[in-house]
Structures are given as C-alpha cells and as structure tokens.
Amino acid sequence: MEQTAAPSRQSHFEAIRNRADADMEQIGVTPGFIPLLVDTFYGRVRAHDMLGPVFEARLAGRWPEHMEKMKRFWSAVAFKDGGYGGKPVMAHQGIAGLQPPLFQAWLGLFSETLDDIAPSQEAKAWFMETAERIAKSLVLSLFYNPADDDPALKRA
Numbered sequence: 001m002e003q004t005a006a007p008s009r010q011s012h013f014e015a016i017r018n019r020a021d022a023d024m025e026q027i028g029v030t031p032g033f034i035p036l037l038v039d040t041f042y043g044r045v046r047a048h049d050m051l052g053p054v055f056e057a058r059l060a061g062r063w064p065e066h067m068e069k070m071k072r073f074w075s076a077v078a079f080k081d082g083g084y085g086g087k088p089v090m091a092h093q094g095i096a097g098l099q100p101p102l103f104q105a106w107l108g109l110f111s112e113t114l115d116d117i118a119p120s121q122e123a124k125a126w127f128m129e130t131a132e133r134i135a136k137s138l139v140l141s142l143f144y145n146p147a148d149d150d151p152a153l154k155r156a
Helices: 009-026 033-047 051-059 063-079 088-092 100-117 121-143 151-155
Strands: none
Touching: 009 063, 033 051, 033 063, 033 100, 051 100, 088 121, 100 121
C-alpha cells in the first residue's frame, strides 16, 4: 500500500503565495501598487501636522531605509512573499509622542490615500481592513493595561 507524501513546506507556502497573487489580481492590485501606496502615503505622513513630527523624530536621516522596509512589509502582507521579517511591536516601542489617537489619524490618512490611488473599491476595503487590524494590534500591544478593565478599579 503506497502512502501519499504530505505536501512539502515549500509547496504549502507556494500555494499561499499563489492564492494571494490571485486574490490581489482579482481586486486590481499588482506588485507595482505597493511602492505607489507607500511613497504616496508616507509623503502625506511627513506633511501631516500630528504624524509628521513623531515620524520625523524617529526616522530623521533614515527615511530611505524605512520606506524600503514599508514596501517589503506591505508586499509581504498583500502578496505573502515573505519579504518582511521585522517585529512591528518592538519597532514601535519607546517612540516619543506615540499615543493611541495617532493611530486613528494614521488610519484616516491611509484611507484618504487609498481614496486617491486604490485601483478599486475592493482594494481599498482590503487594505483598510488590514491596516485597521494592524493598528488595533499595535495599540493593544503598546498601550493596553488589563487593570484598566478591572471592574473593581472602575467602581473606585
């Protein structure tokens, strides 16, 4: 009796990448969209009255490296290409002036950028849902204190 070998790890990841490629193609997103998104969005971040100073304080002299990292990040998120291996929570720890309301400003600017450049409404929806999950995860990781939800403390 012959046993069928389990799919290899490589073929598993290849299937994930192929599915991501097909999903992105279906909503009109090509690999060329990622640099446009990152360049347009971070150009706006730098000019933003609240976000700009926080980003500039952290990235002064290192913008080109950050831009390349963000292109790898969004490509990895959209196309599952494995090009990003960073640790976003650690990267955002200890940033002077970073507070939860800035994430809402970031999401608003991201949405406006997608309004202007997304190839379809479906693409905008996909990128916004993804950005909202990322922002929520970062806010929870960076700022959440379980004691804030303690009913005993709320009564006090």
